[in-house]
Amino acid sequence: MCGRYFRRSDKQSLAEAFSTGLPTTFDILTSYNVAPQSFQPVVRLNHDTGAREFARMRWGLVPFWAKDAKVAYSTVNAKAETVATSPAFREALKRRRCLVPADGFYECRARLVPSRSRPRRLRMAQPPPHPSQPRPLPETGKHPVRGTGQGIRAGAAVGCPETAPERRRAMTHTVIPVLAGILVIAGCAICGCSHRVPAATMILVDPSGSVTEWGRHDEFAAVAALIPEMKRGDSLVMIPITENAAADIQGRVLKLRAPNQREAYDADLRRFRDDADRRFSVFSADLLAHPGHKTDILGALDVARQEFDAIPGSGRRQLIVLSDFLEDDGAYQFSTDQRLLSPEASRQFARQLCEEYRFVLHGVNVYLGGLDSREFGILGSERQNAVRTFWSTYFGKMGARQEIQSDGTGMVTQFRGCGYAPNC
Numbered sequence: 001m002c003g004r005y006f007r008r009s010d011k012q013s014l015a016e017a018f019s020t021g022l023p024t025t026f027d028i029l030t031s032y033n034v035a036p037q038s039f040q041p042v043v044r045l046n047h048d049t050g051a052r053e054f055a056r057m058r059w060g061l062v063p064f065w066a067k068d069a070k071v072a073y074s075t076v077n078a079k080a081e082t083v084a085t086s087p088a089f090r091e092a093l094k095r096r097r098c099l100v101p102a103d104g105f106y107e108c109r110a111r112l113v114p115s116r117s118r119p120r121r122l123r124m125a126q127p128p129p130h131p132s133q134p135r136p137l138p139e140t141g142k143h144p145v146r147g148t149g150q151g152i153r154a155g156a157a158v159g160c161p162e163t164a165p166e167r168r169r170a171m172t173h174t175v176i177p178v179l180a181g182i183l184v185i186a187g188c189a190i191c192g193c194s195h196r197v198p199a200a201t202m203i204l205v206d207p208s209g210s211v212t213e214w215g216r217h218d219e220f221a222a223v224a225a226l227i228p229e230m231k232r233g234d235s236l237v238m239i240p241i242t243e244n245a246a247a248d249i250q251g252r253v254l255k256l257r258a259p260n261q262r263e264a265y266d267a268d269l270r271r272f273r274d275d276a277d278r279r280f281s282v283f284s285a286d287l288l289a290h291p292g293h294k295t296d297i298l299g300a301l302d303v304a305r306q307e308f309d310a311i312p313g314s315g316r317r318q319l320i321v322l323s324d325f326l327e328d329d330g331a332y333q334f335s336t337d338q339r340l341l342s343p344e345a346s347r348q349f350a351r352q353l354c355e356e357y358r359f360v361l362h363g364v365n366v367y368l369g370g371l372d373s374r375e376f377g378i379l380g381s382e383r384q385n386a387v388r389t390f391w392s393t394y395f396g397k398m399g400a401r402q403e404i405q406s407d408g409t410g411m412v413t414q415f416r417g418c419g420y421a422p423n424c
Contacts, residue, residue, distance in 0.1 A: 002078065006032045006121070007040075014101050019042045020052035028054070028131065035103070036060050046097035047260060050197075056217040060390040061092065139184070196231030198258075199316040202304040206241045207287035208295045208325035215372035216291065219322040220284040224367075230258045233315075234267070236276075237307050238283065243292045245299025245331070253303070254283040279282055296329035297321070302357060308364070317364045321418060324373030325391055334387055335375055340381060343389040350393035362399035380399045 011028035020043060028041045032359060034212055038062050044051045061075045075088055083089045104123030203226075223238065230236060238254040256276045259268045301321075327334045334340055339349040362386060368391060372377075378386065 003036065003106070005102045007034060007102045008032065009101065009103055014041075015054075018052055018099065021052060023054040026054075026056050031085065034059070034107075040100070042098045042100050055098070057098070057407045061089070064308045077357075088202050161170075197315045198235070199230070199318060200235045200308070200311045201237070201266075201318045201320065202307055203236065203238045204241055204297070204300050204304060204319075204321045204323065205238060205287070206295060206297075207290075208292045208324075210295065210326055210328070210373055210375045211291075211324050212372045212374055215324070219369070219371055220288065222322070224277075224280060224284070227256070228273060230256070230273075230276075232258050232262070234258045235311060236281075237304075238360060239300050239303050239307070240287055241292075241295050241297055243294040243296060245303055249300070249303055252286075253280060253307070257279075257309075274278050294328045295323065295326060295328065296325050297323060297325065298332075298353065299329065299417065300356060318359065318367070319364050320367045320369065322369045324371050324376045325368070325387055326346055326373065326375055334381070334390070336378060338384060340386040340390060343386050346386040346390040347393045350390045351397060353401060354394060354397040360398055361395065363397070366395055368395070 007031050009017070010030070011022055014028060020280075024042065026041070031040075034040055037058060039056050039058050040055050043052050044055050045050055045051070059076055061078075083093055102122045104121055107120055107122060108307045154401065203223055205223060207216055211219075226236060234257070236256040238250055238256075242248050242251065242252070256272075256279070258272055261268065304319060325334075337349075376387075379387075
């Protein structure tokens, strides 16, 4: 397994080979003796755009459970046959990857006196392929250092078993890094930079008096469970369903956004979650202490549309609505409205309101969780079916077909984790 590699290709050649732009914050210099613990250029996917870019990371992986960075001296290499099961590497293998450009590596010939072993330079015999030709590129990567000081990304090289008997006899070790063209890719995947698309989630919560006290506490408990599941870059916006969204929702929307920049020991995430828990406690306590008498669900959905429009990028977008779905905003009262006497009439009513509100949800995954309600249960079965049909048609016209889930909040966490309907 190599403990040194070299890189003699200039930065322009590397940029062409990896189809990426030149780095702007550091230079890529030729190096004929790259050692563990040194900072080197790697190629990763940009967190926001998904495009390839150069980054500067340190060679020497520190597992997330390590108490200090000294362990990095013993984790500069990993074996391909055990990397997927090793506690030190398996999480990084699953989630964090990048490419390490190099032209070759060094190994030592086996000698009778180990202290006199001489390094031997190994590289691919054929010239590199043209940048436009496809190249098989295994992946490697870096992991943030767990220790004091600023956060540093670091990683380990991964080697595959050597199969040529003559090379086994000539070399001290029986594993070598994976080669691709003249670019040595130091591993198959120990990294801190795989591209993950952040999720933007809107949650409409119903604190109205028509929902039972148990139902209100259940919905807020389900929402609270989502905060610890937020990953870097995720946003979570909680919108209360009030009596008149246009008039009284200002200042009552809770917006949470997880940080993008990693710090040592994930200190940034811990600070964010502590602050988010505190803000959510204030948010939920206020709503539970002052339940409303009416429900402007349609108005709250329009607020969600505006919040979606304000979020940059095209990541995963999810809408969770927790309510008894009895619109009662003064203009419409679903428990008595004559346009909700039958499922067919409710479909026509939903199409009419869709044209009025023009709320589009293409590309947004929707979860509708029905809460325990004082008023919904006393409605006749025909009107209950008409209300369900209304919302199914309404969201269908907006590009997101979904029915009210009878288990209420039961599948909220699973829905947000997979980003699709509850049966995903």
